[in-house]
Amino acid sequence: xxxxxxxxxxxxxxxxxxxxxDRGHQVGIADSFVRRQYDHELGVRSLVPIEPLAVRxxxxxxxxxxxxxxxxxxLTDAQFTTELLHAFRPEAIVHFAEQRSAxxxxxxxxxxxxxxxxxxxxxxxxxxxxxxxxxxxxxVKLGTMGEYGTPNIDIxxxxxxxxxxxxxxRVLYPKRPGSFYHLxxxxxxxxxxxxxxxxxxxxxxxxxxxxxxxxxxQTARDDRLATRFDYDAVFGTVLNRFVILAALGxxxxxYGDGGQTRGLxxxxxxxxxxxxxxxxxxxxxxxxxxxxxxxxxxxxDIAKLVADLHPNVVEVEHLDNPRxxxxxxxxxxxHTGLVDLGLRPHLLSDTxxxxxxxxxxRYRDRADLTALRPNxxxxxxxxxxxxxxxxxxxxxxxxxxxxx
Amino acid sequence: xxxxxxxxxxxxxxxxxxxxxDRGHQVGIADSFVRRQYDHELGVRSLVPIEPLAVRxxxxxxxxxxxxxxxxxxLTDAQFTTELLHAFRPEAIVHFAEQRSAxxxxxxxxxxxxxxxxxxxxxxxxxxxxxxxxxxxxxVKLGTMGEYGTPNIDIxxxxxxxxxxxxxxRVLYPKRPGSFYHLxxxxxxxxxxxxxxxxxxxxxxxxxxxxxxxxxxQTARDDRLATRFDYDAVFGTVLNRFVILAALGxxxxxYGDGGQTRGLxxxxxxxxxxxxxxxxxxxxxxxxxxxxxxxxxxxxDIAKLVADLHPNVVEVEHLDNPRxxxxxxxxxxxHTGLVDLGLRPHLLSDTxxxxxxxxxxRYRDRADLTALRPNxxxxxxxxxxxxxxxxxxxxxxxxxxxxx
Numbered sequence: 001x002x003x004x005x006x007x008x009x010x011x012x013x014x015x016x017x018x019x020x021x022d023r024g025h026q027v028g029i030a031d032s033f034v035r036r037q038y039d040h041e042l043g044v045r046s047l048v049p050i051e052p053l054a055v056r057x058x059x060x061x062x063x064x065x066x067x068x069x070x071x072x073x074x075l076t077d078a079q080f081t082t083e084l085l086h087a088f089r090p091e092a093i094v095h096f097a098e099q100r101s102a103x104x105x106x107x108x109x110x111x112x113x114x115x116x117x118x119x120x121x122x123x124x125x126x127x128x129x130x131x132x133x134x135x136x137x138x139x140v141k142l143g144t145m146g147e148y149g150t151p152n153i154d155i156x157x158x159x160x161x162x163x164x165x166x167x168x169x170r171v172l173y174p175k176r177p178g179s180f181y182h183l184x185x186x187x188x189x190x191x192x193x194x195x196x197x198x199x200x201x202x203x204x205x206x207x208x209x210x211x212x213x214x215x216x217x218q219t220a221r222d223d224r225l226a227t228r229f230d231y232d233a234v235f236g237t238v239l240n241r242f243v244i245l246a247a248l249g250x251x252x253x254x255y256g257d258g259g260q261t262r263g264l265x266x267x268x269x270x271x272x273x274x275x276x277x278x279x280x281x282x283x284x285x286x287x288x289x290x291x292x293x294x295x296x297x298x299x300x301d302i303a304k305l306v307a308d309l310h311p312n313v314v315e316v317e318h319l320d321n322p323r324x325x326x327x328x329x330x331x332x333x334x335h336t337g338l339v340d341l342g343l344r345p346h347l348l349s350d351t352x353x354x355x356x357x358x359x360x361x362r363y364r365d366r367a368d369l370t371a372l373r374p375n376x377x378x379x380x381x382x383x384x385x386x387x388x389x390x391x392x393x394x395x396x397x398x399x400x401x402x403x404x
Numbered sequence: 405x406x407x408x409x410x411x412x413x414x415x416x417x418x419x420x421x422x423x424x425x426d427r428g429h430q431v432g433i434a435d436s437f438v439r440r441q442y443d444h445e446l447g448v449r450s451l452v453p454i455e456p457l458a459v460r461x462x463x464x465x466x467x468x469x470x471x472x473x474x475x476x477x478x479l480t481d482a483q484f485t486t487e488l489l490h491a492f493r494p495e496a497i498v499h500f501a502e503q504r505s506a507x508x509x510x511x512x513x514x515x516x517x518x519x520x521x522x523x524x525x526x527x528x529x530x531x532x533x534x535x536x537x538x539x540x541x542x543x544v545k546l547g548t549m550g551e552y553g554t555p556n557i558d559i560x561x562x563x564x565x566x567x568x569x570x571x572x573x574r575v576l577y578p579k580r581p582g583s584f585y586h587l588x589x590x591x592x593x594x595x596x597x598x599x600x601x602x603x604x605x606x607x608x609x610x611x612x613x614x615x616x617x618x619x620x621x622q623t624a625r626d627d628r629l630a631t632r633f634d635y636d637a638v639f640g641t642v643l644n645r646f647v648i649l650a651a652l653g654x655x656x657x658x659y660g661d662g663g664q665t666r667g668l669x670x671x672x673x674x675x676x677x678x679x680x681x682x683x684x685x686x687x688x689x690x691x692x693x694x695x696x697x698x699x700x701x702x703x704x705d706i707a708k709l710v711a712d713l714h715p716n717v718v719e720v721e722h723l724d725n726p727r728x729x730x731x732x733x734x735x736x737x738x739h740t741g742l743v744d745l746g747l748r749p750h751l752l753s754d755t756x757x758x759x760x761x762x763x764x765x766r767y768r769d770r771a772d773l774t775a776l777r778p779n780x781x782x783x784x785x786x787x788x789x790x791x792x793x794x795x796x797x798x799x800x801x802x803x804x805x806x807x808x
Contacts, residue, residue: 078513082787109482109532113525120524120591121517124584128513132787152573153566160578162557162566167734169556174564174575176597180528183598187524187591193580194587198728199785324602330571381603383486383536 003278004028004088006075006126007096008068009053010035011228012142012211012270016094018218018225019271020278021066028088029053030097032074035228038104038235044371046228047244047363048214059224075122078129085133092138092278093130097122098184102146102323103234103374105181108382112180119184120191127195138281139203140274141192143185145263145293147207149176150329157337158189158205158289173289178325179378189289196287203286204277208270209263209293212239213352214359216268227267229359232371238299239264241372242306243353246314247360248367252307255374256321258300261331263293266346276341290337294345309353324378407682408432408492410479410530411500412472413457414439415632416546416615416674420498422622422629423675424682425470432492433457434501436478439632442508442639448775450632451648451767452618463628479526482533489537496542496682497534501526502588506550506727507638507778509585512786516584523588524595531599542685543607544678545596547589549667549697551611553580554733561741562593562609562693577693582729583782593693600691607690608681612674613667613697616643617756618763620672631671633763636775642666642703645776646710647757650718651764652771656711659778660725662704665735667697670750680745694741698749713757728782 003020007013008029021027031053039045051059057068069088073080075097085093098119099105105115123141130137148155151174160173172193175186195201214229230236231244242252265273273292282288297305300316307314321327339345346352360367407424411417412433425431435457443449455463461472473492477484479501489497502523503509509519527545534541552559555578564577576597579590599605618633634640635648646656669677677696686692701709704720711718725731743749750756764771 078517078788109529112532113482113528116524116528116595117521120520124517124520125513128516128785128787131785151575153568153571153575160566160568162564162568162578164557164564164566167557171555171557171578172580174566174578175594176576176601177594178598178602180595180598183591183594186594187520187587190579190581190587190590191520191584194582194584197580198582198782378602381532381535383532384482 001092001278002026002088002090003092003094004030004090005094005096006030007098009033010096011230012267013096014056014227015216015219015267016271016274017068018060019216020275021060021068022064022218023275028069028071028090030071030073030084032072034074042232042234044232044368045366047231047366048226048229048359050226050228051224055224059222063221075125076118078125081125082129082132085129090137092140092281093126094140094274094278095123095126096142099181101235102179102181103376105179106376106378109384115181116184116187120187123188124191127192127201130201131195131199135199135201136284138278139192139201140277141188141203141205143189143205143207144182145207145209145291145333146182147175147177147186147189148173149178150326150331151176152330155291155333157291157334158207178323193287196285200285202282202284203288204282205287205289206273206277206292207289209265210237210239211265211267211270212237213267213356215355216271231367233374234376238262239302242303243356244360244367245372246306246310247357247364249313251315251317252303253317253319254299254303255319255323257327258303258318259298259328260325261296261298261329263291263296263333263335264348265293266352269294269343269346273338273343276338276343280341291333291335292338293333293335295347296331296333305348306353309350309357319374322374322377405496405682406430406492406494407496407498408434408494409498409500410434411502413437414500415634416671417500418460418631419620419623419671420675420678421472422464423620424679425464425472426468426622427679432473432475432494434475434477434488436476446636446638448636448772449770451635451770452630452633452763454630454632455628459628463626467625479529480522482529485529486533486536489533494541496544496685497530498544498678498682499527499530500546503585505639506583506585507780509583510780510782513788519585520588520591524591527592528595531596531605534605535599535603539603539605540688542682543596543605544681545592545607545609547593547609547611548586549611549613549695550586551579551581551590551593552577553582554730554735555580556734559695559737561695561738562611582727597691600689604689606686606688607692608686609691609693610677610681610696611693613669614641614643615669615671615674616641617671617760619759620675635771637778638780643668643706646707647760648764648771649776650710650714651761651768653717655719655721656707657721657723658703658707659723659727661731662707662722663702663732664729665700665702665733667695667700667737667739668752669697670756673698673747673749677742677747680742680747684745695737695739696742697737697739699751700735700737709752710757713754713761723778726778726781
């Protein structure tokens, strides 16, 4: 199958591209490398060194004989997007190519506007390019469990059958997201559902949980195939951050009570979920939604799990929560769609944590303690000025106390 | 009360500004005049001649002694937006300043992207400017009944209490809109609800029905105070269009069966609803939603009502529906919030239609028959090229048959 991975140079795009290539698919990667630019902007870097995309695909071809085509450009450039589809002629498109950090979107007005424009316009251009090039193309779009927020009712997979005043309808699951980034994904979902309904496109919207882990069977074959490992307060995800803190012997910093429950997923399962979704497309006109997560856990429980691996060394510390979110809430999620397609989840285990700890330990000298501290505050709208310098640059004092 | 009307040079913004000024409020108007530019782009114009904003406010001051401050700029310009709020220091902001035509958003990719970027970025800039300048400012935001689509359950005012698997929550009413324009309003609503929840702003989101009428007590005082009267297929609303067709002795063109039911509202009630909303602000942190409509009617029934005023002269003609929408559906809408605040609706009557007909008749020589034909097709995504010339310019053959 010809599969195009948009954002295929990123944390998950890269291992997903390799997993698909390993399974015999003809893979193309498109990327603008803006994710690497964010590192320079924020003064942080991946804990694990990563090679340029050109090196990555060369090494993969040397090891496996599999070629991966690469395309450099930005989806907000409509001409690039259309030409990309004409050139590669994909049967499925896996769309990771969005700004994906909630704190980044909350730095200031400029970052909020950038996140929403970039994500919405890129996806709109893509929908038009698909409709024009080949409406049969299956769009596999990455969303996030954070779109739902924390409703007091069970979270279903994208759709909800509602009974109201004696009548019934199947409606898009009502969402109440917690950042301008999460909102951009909700906007995308609405736009994509419309394109399916009106133009007969087919799409799978994946509401992904918090991803942890850094290695897959493919990336582990050569150091030069490694994917990113982000531990900073803007792009790092919670479990990966805790492992670094533990490796450095620092307290695990939990926002508030830590009662926030999150859906989690192993990086290997992410790649596999996307393979399953791509190989089993929905019918034309269908907007299909899966909740791409395998288990739920509170942030405090995640911290305790990591801390228990290092008894007497690692403590859990509570910080003022920079986000506005419920710290104690109901959370029950349906996530059977991908299991029905054949997913056999890797659940969080000591084995995984130990290997992740080994990676963190190996590269501990690259870790920057200041990057671990939360430095974006949800309660403080920054309308003007160089928000980047004021709120996220290294070497300023404008930080929430505590941290790494 | 100091009230800033964004988009105050438009069809509804202008009469609303006058109504508020007439009731003793200190009114400011901001506008970019992009609405007047759309006329040139599409090769159409208001049936009723309108004066430049500078003339309008001068005439109003001459007649009433009331001054209206004017500011020229675009909300997508963040610096303008922030400076505007610093300069005028409003207590309430009425936000009409968005691209408001569904067909315009569906012309092609470029118009879809323009509509969503323009509307979303403008509103984001405004939210940040309010949060920075004075979070007490009450945002009164114009949305549309079209955001809801046509669900098979009763439409409530913005929020819905859902029972699911034995639990209950109050959620944002799930919406399923029918164009990229309508989608932009849904995105706005999600962003505004977030700003209320996280920053403690206060907002009233008005889901407005299809507006009809052209005169208010204030605009009727002098021809130079007239507001726009759009009858073209892109910016004209259904009832106003039918009145023009009737005045010209043309068949009333109904899309498909005409069973599509719409919420309606008289232009005088629009202005009054906004006054009531502005004078009764919600609490800080509240995202309040009203359905701003006074009655529901099917498109066919609206056509028959107009045709019955001109028996033996006017016929109803059915055209292929260029939109993708249900032509027969359930439609029951709660719209008590504004009545509870004191609205006494003008319902559609022969009197109103007769006076509207007199206006249409007076300016019939300005009417352009070609502008009445639907020329944007929902089913045909146009990804590239100069969509404007291909699908909306005067003098091309690319039109749905029938029409005016």
